[in-house]
Amino acid sequence: MAEKICVAVRLRPPISQETCSGTFWRVEDNRISLHKLHGTPISGISYAFDYVFDETCSNGKVYELLTKDVIHAAVDGFNGTAFAYGQTSSGKTFTMNGSPNDPGIIHQAVNDVFQKIQMISDREFLIRVSYMEIYNEEINDLFAVQNQKLQIHESLERGIFVAGLREEIVNNAEQVIKLLESGEVNRHFGETNMNARSSRSHTIFRMVIESKGIDSRQSADYSSSDAIRVSVLNLVDLAGSERIAKTGAGGVRLKEGKYINKSLMVLGNVINKLSNGAKQRAHIPYRDSKLTRILQTALGGNAKTSIICTLAPEEVHVEETKGTLLFASRAKRITNCAQVNEIMTDAALLKRQQLEIEELRRKLQGSRSEVLEQEILNLRNDMLKYELEREKLEMELEEERRSHKDREQRIRDQQLKIENLSSLVSDGDRSSSQSHGLLCPLVLKYGVKFEVDLDSRKESPKDECNDRGDYFKTPCFKAAGNGFVAMRSNNSQLQDFSPLPDSFSNVADEDTWFKMNKGYIADLDSLQMSSARKVQSFPPQDIAPECSNDIYKEELQNLKRQIELAIQEKNKLERKHEQDIELNGRLMGERSELKQELEACKNMLEASEERYGSLERKFQVLKEERDSLQKSVSESSQKLVVVTNQKENIMKDLNSEVQRRKDLEAEIKQFSVSFASRQRSLASIHGEFKSKIEKLRAENPVPLHKY
Numbered sequence: 197m198a199e200k201i202c203v204a205v206r207l208r209p210p211i212s213q214e215t216c217s218g219t220f221w222r223v224e225d226n227r228i229s230l231h232k233l234h235g236t237p238i239s240g241i242s243y244a245f246d247y248v249f250d251e252t253c254s255n256g257k258v259y260e261l262l263t264k265d266v267i268h269a270a271v272d273g274f275n276g277t278a279f280a281y282g283q284t285s286s287g288k289t290f291t292m293n294g295s296p297n298d299p300g301i302i303h304q305a306v307n308d309v310f311q312k313i314q315m316i317s318d319r320e321f322l323i324r325v326s327y328m329e330i331y332n333e334e335i336n337d338l339f340a341v342q343n344q345k346l347q348i349h350e351s352l353e354r355g356i357f358v359a360g361l362r363e364e365i366v367n368n369a370e371q372v373i374k375l376l377e378s379g380e381v382n383r384h385f386g387e388t389n390m391n392a393r394s395s396r397s398h399t400i401f402r403m404v405i406e407s408k409g410i411d412s413r414q415s416a417d418y419s420s421s422d423a424i425r426v427s428v429l430n431l432v433d434l435a436g437s438e439r440i441a442k443t444g445a446g447g448v449r450l451k452e453g454k455y456i457n458k459s460l461m462v463l464g465n466v467i468n469k470l471s472n473g474a475k476q477r478a479h480i481p482y483r484d485s486k487l488t489r490i491l492q493t494a495l496g497g498n499a500k501t502s503i504i505c506t507l508a509p510e511e512v513h514v515e516e517t518k519g520t521l522l523f524a525s526r527a528k529r530i531t532n533c534a535q536v537n538e539i540m541t542d543a544a545l546l547k548r549q550q551l552e553i554e555e556l557r558r559k560l561q562g563s564r565s566e567v568l569e570q571e572i573l574n575l576r577n578d579m580l581k582y583e584l585e586r587e588k589l590e591m592e593l594e595e596e597r598r599s600h601k602d603r604e605q606r607i608r609d610q611q612l613k614i615e616n617l618s619s620l621v622s623d624g625d626r627s628s629s630q631s632h633g634l635l636c637p638l639v640l641k642y643g644v645k646f647e648v649d650l651d652s653r654k655e656s657p658k659d660e661c662n663d664r665g666d667y668f669k670t671p672c673f674k675a676a677g678n679g680f681v682a683m684r685s686n687n688s689q690l691q692d693f694s695p696l697p698d699s700f701s702n703v704a705d706e707d708t709w710f711k712m713n714k715g716y717i718a719d720l721d722s723l724q725m726s727s728a729r730k731v732q733s734f735p736p737q738d739i740a741p742e743c744s745n746d747i748y749k750e751e752l753q754n755l756k757r758q759i760e761l762a763i764q765e766k767n768k769l770e771r772k773h774e775q776d777i778e779l780n781g782r783l784m785g786e787r788s789e790l791k792q793e794l795e796a797c798k799n800m801l802e803a804s805e806e807r808y809g810s811l812e813r814k815f816q817v818l819k820e821e822r823d824s825l826q827k828s829v830s831e832s833s834q835k836l837v838v839v840t841n842q843k844e845n846i847m848k849d850l851n852s853e854v855q856r857r858k859d860l861e862a863e864i865k866q867f868s869v870s871f872a873s874r875q876r877s878l879a880s881i882h883g884e885f886k887s888k889i890e891k892l893r894a895e896n897p898v899p900l901h902k903y
């Protein structure tokens with residue numbers, strides 16, 4: 197979350213008893229302004245900050261109001277930086293280090309860190325401390341004097357760090373204070389005109405606070421407690437800017453002063469650029485000095501930062517104080533963006549990966565596999581349905597084919613019957629008309645032609661009747677064209693005359709036709725009489741005695757009846773035939789519809805099969821993916837076990853080492869105590885002996901010349 201740097205100014209009590217002649221600084225709430233001697237504020241020289249501490253304010257209060265939050269946040273995993281800035285002798289070191297009566301920010305921070313840790317029961321902490329100074333633009337290790345001119349490095353894992361700097365693992369505040377004291381000895385101080393013990397270097401006391409949830413190993417689910425939080429807390433005491441003229445520096449002090457001023461100038465530039473806001477920032481010159489490089493995270497980066505600017509109240513320093521206030525005002529505009537720094541341990545990483553894999557698998561199954569499987573199932577069902585439908589249709593079609601064949605067969609049979617009947621009729625008629633010597637060709641409805649030639653019996657030499665005396669022969673069949681006509685045949689030759697038979701009269705007689713057709717009335721207007729024909733009349737003696745006219749008449753009547761019956765049968769069959777044709781047409785239509793439907797089903801089936809195949813392939817790919825995920829999960833689990841074991845071993849070693857150290861310390865303490873008591877007893881023995889010797893000497897004085 198973006199937040200502004202917290203800035204406070206602190207006015208130190210005046211050191212010299214100089215009499216104020218012109219101006220003085222007045223503190224009101226969180227505002228400091230320059231006033232004229234008689235109290236009027238000087239316009240334009242008034243500044244407000246988060247806090248303004250006057251000369252009466254203690255380090256305790258400064259810590260409480262300004263720095264405590266940063267320190268607590270560091271315990272919670274946020275990077276933190278607190279530094280003091282100001283001209284030489286303005287009270288930076290006093291603020292940071294304090295005095296025996298009024299411990300400074302560093303001491304209070306150290307105590308507070310350990311107190312806070314004590315209160316956090318669900319995390320275990322590991323704290324490392326280091327102490328360095330930047331002297332003449334070189335980094336020296338204050339815990340190990342041999343570590344000098346150290347280099348700054350940067351890595352993804354550690355960020356910006358000083359390589360080779362000694363880090364001490366600490367368990368309590370006292371330990372840290374002792375280390376600090378030992379480090380202070382190595383720090384560069386120097387006497388200047390302005391400060392009897394002036395810091396000639398910038399010092400950075402660094403605490404690295406690592407913490408981890410205690411029960412993370414037991415927890416099955418990944419949570420933030422599985423990660424290790426690593427935060428860096430920098431407590432910085434800067435060297436003070438100085439005016440060479442004022443400090444009276446020369447030689448070494450002058451060289452130091454130049455480096456101090458240069459690095460503070462770079463710090464000023466960085467603050468200046470950062471305070472311009474994101475748009476105008478352009479390049480921030482962190483790399484121009486070691487100080488700004490080390491404090492890079494604290495300035496406009498991932499850290500919570502508080503700055504205390506110390507001010508010398510003396511009138512003689514008013515210009516430097518104004519400069520410091522300007523610096524503080526600019527720093528106030530800087531925005532940082534602090535966040536908890538969590539590092540994944542191997543175990544936590546593995547656990548998180550495992551969970552992520554699980555999640556992915558769930559998603560995969562939920563969003564794809566299941567859906568695909570369902571889709572495949574649906575398609576399979578569809579396919580089955582189509583198959584069944586297809587089978588049903590095929591069966592129907594087969595049945596239809598069979599019935600169609602039957603119908604065709606029936607039609608063919610009927611046609612055959614009709615033809616047989618027709619030929620029967622025509623043969624019968626021919627015989628009949630031949631027997632009467634009458635030619636009466638008739639073409640009746642539906643193209644069945646009946647010729648009644650009553651004379652042909654006698655004329656035809658091939659007639660079987662001649663041979664066996666039977667004038668009615670087995671009918672022969674003869675097909676005729678369609679059409680509803682009743683007409684005389686035009687096939688016969690024109691005759692000279694055509695006399696009507698005595699008894700039969702005219703064949704076109706209405707009554708006769710009515711009788712012949714059994715109630716059917718033909719359109720007599722359309723009937724044509726055959727042309728007159730010469731018929732040779734035979735004398736009665738030429739005719740066989742049994743074939744008298746009556747017999748003929750009777751035969752003719754029979755024949756007529758047969759013809760009528762045949763015609764009726766034929767009409768019936770014709771109607772049936774028509775119906776069959778109609779039905780056949782309808783069935784053909786249905787059949788072609790069924791065929792189309794079958795074709796569509798086949799197409800759908802093919803498409804389904806194709807889709808099914810592609811889904812099967814996808815399913816296979818997903819299966820393989822799942823298998824590889826499972827494999828990586830099992831590998832991760834194995835790694836997890838190894839890493840956990842390793843960590844447990846290390847923790848055991850560490851604990852035993854700590855215990856050993858404690859034991860040694862106790863031993864040393866015990867030894868010191870016994871040593872001291874021995875010393876005391878030796879001293880008392882020595883005293884005793886001495887006094888005894890003295891006493892003996894006094895009792896037995898020995899003459900000098902004896903020696």
Ligand SMILES: Nc1ncnc2c1ncn2[C@@H]1O[C@H](COP(=O)(O)OP(=O)(O)OP(=O)(O)O)[C@@H](O)[C@H]1O
Nearest residue numbers: 208209284285286287288289290391394395435436
């Ligand atoms: N708030 C304060 N109350 C009492 N004494 C103070 C206060 N601030 C500073 N002093 C005293 O003023 C003197 C100079 O202070 P200090 O050494 O802390 O200044 P400095 O800014 O660190 O100077 P330098 O930059 O030269 O190291 C010291 O003797 C210190 O004890």
